[in-house]
Amino acid sequence: MTKAQLLTRSLLSLALSAAFSAQAATSISFSQQAQSADTQVLLVSPDSLKQQQHPMLQDARVQQAINAEQFSAQYGKKLELLAPATGVSRLLLLGTGDTAQLTAAKTNTLGGDLTAYLQGKSSLDQASIDATVLDQHAPALAQGMELRAYTFDKYHTRKSKPKDLKLALVVPDQRVAATRFEPLAAVNAGVFLARDLTNEPADAVYPESFAAAALELKKLGVKVEVLDEAAMARLGMGAILAVGKGSNRPPRMVIAHWQNSKQAPLAIVGKGITFDTGGYNLKTDAASIFRMNSDMAGAAAVLGTVKALALQNAPVNVVAVMALAENKISDRAMLPGDVIKSASGLTIQVGNTDAEGRLVLADGLWYARDKYKPRAIVDIATLTGSKVGALGNYYAGIFSEHEALTQQLISAGRQVDEELWQLPLNSKFADEMKSDIADLNNNGKTTGASSAAWFLQQFTGDTPWAHLDIAGNALSSSDKGVHVTGATGYGVRLLTEWALKQP
Structure with missing residues (x-):
């Protein structure tokens, strides 16, 4: 890697750190292994649901809930289960629909909706999100999650500290996902700049x-x-x-x-x-x-x-x-x-x-x-x-x-x-x-x-x-x-x- 590329990578890291610390309390990391967390999120497609590709899907209690709710993993559909397994207080199944039909835009929206859902859980401060079914679209999920996590509250005098959600995305290849996410994170920083400027009042x-x-x-x-x-x-x-x-x-x-x-x-x-x-x-x-x-x-x-x-x-x-x-x-x-x-x-x-x-x-x-x-x-x-x-x-x-x-x-x-x-x-x-x-x-x-x-x-x-x-x-x-x-x-x-x- 050239000195210029190293400098750019360093600048990117600094800029994104500053942006997200001020504007988005949610932090996202990539991992190839499930992280220990009370809340587990599992993205499922109709095929992965049918074939029970994840160990959680093979659990009898989970299967009973899936059948009772007629959950079919259609795009954007959710099924929440409380205490479905030892060490897990909450399991959220999030449908992706047919992954062959997924686009980056649809995956962004899925990520945005997931952030909103997790932010709405008052007791939740961390979650492990298994996104292996998305394969190459996992970085787009992270992009959408961060875009939705944006806040502009600088003029509120009575405000509580934003919830610092720590989210770990489980992906097939951690290095590949992180590399693919870098340009998306750069775009998010540009979006946040535009949002900040537009949100500011005219006297600022x-x-x-x-x-x-x-x-x-x-x-x-x-x-x-x-x-x-x-x-x-x-x-x-x-x-x-x-x-x-x-x-x-x-x-x-x-x-x-x-x-x-x-x-x-x-x-x-x-x-x-x-x-x-x-x-x-x-x-x-x-x-x-x-x-x-x-x-x-x-x-x-x-x-x-x-x-x-x-x-x-x-x-x-x-x-x-x-x-x-x-x-x-x-x-x-x-x-x-x-x-x-x-x-x-x-x-x-x-x-x-x-x-x-x-x-x-x-x-x-x-x-x-x-x-x-x-x-x-x-x-x-x-x-x-x-x-x-x-x-x-x-x-x-x-x-x-x-x-x-x-x-x-x-x-x-x-x-x-x-x-x-x-x-x-x-x-x-x-x-x-x-x-x-x-x-x-x-x-x-x-x-x-x-x-x-x-x-x-x-x-x-x-x-x-x-x-x-x-x-x-x-x-x-x-x-x-x-x-x-x-x-x-x-x-x-x-x-x-x-x-x-x-x-």
Whole structure:
């Protein structure tokens, strides 16, 4: 192993230790032998159940309970037995369904649900989990377990210490499982960064403090650059400057570059509105404006992706551009009807100050295209309410006229259970974005999600490009699967998977 690889492995260990000690009390280890624990968890498939492949399944009392409950080991089904054998106070049988049909995404969800179940047992502090039936999918189970163990409780003054669950996964080959888990743990660390940034209130995360968080990645070998107002003005970035000028906390453009390949880079661009009042087109729905600290989830996702790639020393060249601003009301704020000039040279009439995300992305997309000449660009943003109306939080919307790129991203999303659904994008939407006095209007009249995507397309040139609208996906309203209530870190797993699979 080279010195560089040893350094990366050491950095990974340190970063994950810091992340999980603060955010996830659950610790997971791999073993080839069952560990002594009062609680035993046995993952079983219909075949392993039928063939009684595990000694526990051969116990007469266990068989009696299985028959009585008609437990058939279907995916996600559980059967709990109390004191089924000497030295075991609790046995949980967890069905995997047909293991040939298991995917990494389904195994992640199984792991998330298992963590939630074990956390719900007040007297439980350790368990041995026999995952040998999963074979190569055991690391994915551990990934899902850790994702669900995430907590964000730093602002609670009355809180008990999180339960420190010690979980030992029994696997066919301990070394192989640990090696396969390393990149998954790196992805989890990226997801946790994105969740943390998105969960923070707006008085903690604003353009300058977000930039400070990005600068921390320099410790991992990431090249990080921060453009302030003067630098953006020299580059002609009138769109992002217009959005941010109403706030006394100025906008920033942050560039984080993980360059570990000689190929032309892939560019990922994130919308980073750290709080969105709507501007003078003020948001009037209390529930909506309450959540607007999460309007930077796209920027958080691309920063988390860079961290995930850096921690695993990924052999890729990825540049992330984060366009950061607060959309506030003041005597300096942009007004409906104003005309601004973007860095690309196109002029934009502000039809609606609450359509600000596409304005900051316009300059971010131009910068990524002009400065880095990427072979593909993907932007990610909590952009439109109409996307939520179309797809809810079941899918994120994808907009692109580049079929190969679209299919790459859809496939990556399916692999990690961050699924995409393609929505229309073509010149039919151009009329919606016309202005009488400027090149473009930033406000579509009817088709909000597609017209917004068409607007963004005007700043991407000939570069293969796709837009991901993650409105509705950035937050979870309940604990479910690998997510807890709050920020999901949506996009980190998808973009990491996509970047790693590019030829």
